[in-house]
Amino acid sequence: MLASELPVFFEEVTQQLTSIPNEIRRLFHGRGKHWPGLEQITCDWVQGQMIVNVFKSVDDEFLQTLKVGLDALAQSELWQKRSGSCIAIQHRYQEGAPTEVLYGELDSRPVVIESGCQYQLDIGRNQNFGLFLDMRLGRNWVQQRAQGKKVLNLFAYTCGFSVAAIQAGACGVMNVDMSRSSLNKGRDNHRLNQHDLSKVSFLGHDIFRSWGKIKKGGPYDMVIIDPPSFQKGSFALTKDYKKILKRLPELLNEDGVVMACVNSPTVSPDFLIESMQLEAPALEFQYRLDNPPEFIDVDESASLKVMIFQ
Structure with missing residues (x-):
């Protein structure tokens, strides 16, 4: 990366910080190669805290210029x-992805709003x-459509989609993820929003070994599939995604x-x-959701893809 380009970084960060609502937001997304x-x-922007992520080693000039600019920002009106x-x-x-605090004290467990x-x-x-x-716009899409619906949330992680669905008035959500610690955080997220946990279930199992339990909880009005690109020993996207798509007809309402x-x-x-045409041809592609404008990317096919089928 180039220290000479950091003025562009600070110009964009300042512009975004001036205009964003009082919610959590990405201010600068260099990884889209724009x-x-x-x-x-x-x-x-984590509602008062600014977290800058550097993904590859940089030279001293870049790091020092970045720190000087961030210090100036901390002194600004x-x-x-x-x-x-x-x-x-x-x-x-770096190993362990260490966090270096430049200004103030880091609140490592903040509660944020979206x-x-x-x-x-x-x-x-x-x-x-x-x-x-x-x-963000995917969670908004769920929040706008989940009222009265039964939702299946696969690869639930910390249950962001589930929170959005219950907030909208979903009648029930089943969250499935092999990481029980992530699901526990999802349960806490629901509690933060004072949700009725009797409407939410948490299945801490490998999806591919749990189809019986998943099917028993259905049929579902909405199925959300948001897997990792690769998870060693459990999920390889191009191979395993199709196995999930093949199951959709038996999980969904008409x-x-x-x-x-x-x-x-x-x-x-x-x-x-x-893959959907091949594995579940009854489901037709409807449209692709836009990504948030702050996640600008020079190649739309390389960015996050959120596809709606019915």
Whole structure:
């Protein structure tokens, strides 16, 4: 990355910080390759805390220029106006992804707001802090359509889709993820929003060994599939995704909808459309959801793909 391009970074961060609502947001997304020389840096606003992620090793000039600019931002009128409390850099290229606090004190477990829902984050201990910000419009889509619906949330992680669905008035959600610790965080997210947990179930099992239990909870009006691109020993996207699609007809109500997601830059939107035609031809492709504008990408086929089928 190029230290000479950091003024562009700060110009964009300042512009976004001036205009965003009082919610969690990505301020700068270099990984979409829209900003030459800044491809390995992102910046997130965590409602008072600014978390800058650097994904590859940089030279001393880049790091020092970045720190000087962040220090200047912390002294600015805009920072005071936004009630800024902390600035930190997470060095994602180093083992353990250590977090370096430059200003203030880091609240590693903040509660944030997105579209009226509250989420508990965990900053600095893991590479992902508990909410994928590029999926904001996907969660909004669920929130706009889930009222009165029975929802199946596969690869639920910390249950962001589930929170959005119950907030909208879904009659029930089944969350499935092999990580029970993630599901426990999802349960906490529902409690934060004072949701009726009798409407929410949490299945901490390998999806491919749990079809009987999953089917028993159906049929579903909405199925959400948001898998990792690769999970060692449990999920390989291009091979295993099709196994899930093949099961959809027996899981869905007649008018059921499917949100199928892929976040691998090497997998195109056509993969999902063609795989669905092959494995579950009764489900027709409807449209692809837009990604949040702050996640600008020079190659739309490489960015997050959220596809709706019915």
